[in-house]
Amino acid sequence: MATPAADTASDPYDIAEALADAVDPCLTDAIRNDVWGMLHAGEAHIALSDLVRAIASTNYPVPTDILAALRRYVDDDLATSTPDQWGHDVAVGMHRLLPTIHDSGHTAGTIGTYGDAHMPWIIISDAGLTDDSPRDQKVAAIKAWLANNKPGWALRFSATWDGFGDLIGAQKP
Structure with a gap:
């Protein structure tokens, strides 16, 4: 993390x-x-x-x-x-x-805690895969990334459109 x-x-x-x-x-x-x-x-x-x-x-x-x-x-x-x-x-x-803008009175503690990928494609590409790679390989790459990184808002948002929202816990925007 x-x-x-x-x-x-x-x-x-x-x-x-x-x-x-x-x-x-x-x-x-x-x-x-x-x-x-x-x-x-x-x-x-x-x-x-x-x-x-x-x-x-x-x-x-x-x-x-x-x-x-x-x-x-x-x-x-x-x-x-x-x-x-x-x-x-x-x-x-x-x-x-x-x-x-109103202060909620609580601390989120989330600034800088997310992994650096904001799109599943970045994770897939960093794993040496392409768009043509089998889905199971892409899923494995994303799961490996998630084992060491916290998905940020942008990644969760885009994962839904890329068909990987279920892996990241994204909800359909």
Whole structure:
């Protein structure tokens, strides 16, 4: 099982993954798709913005540690970017909405604890398999990965579409 590294609480992907996991009940299918797409594209900043807007509009409470990490990330982003840089306006938008987000009063402890695969394909490929490999080999590769890693929100979400949701405990989005 992966353990959180000291610097993961400032990594936007790790924050977005933990945040999406914590607030999934308040997300619409459209937001889930957008967040997963942005995480898959390496745009965690945009995924965070989508999540912040969804949370602010539903008043869904966020675990204390995740909310604190999100606030630090947005504050640091604002402090190091300038208005002419891409993404600055996204940080400003999140900064304006953060005061409306409620603290749940409990700690999730999930930032940085998930394995690094966000799609079953990554696990299958890392095992040296291809799309044409037999399903039982793919299943074995995923089970081996799961023996040492905790599946994050993005992996659980995409596993359903790839036909491996039953292995990961995913629910149909």
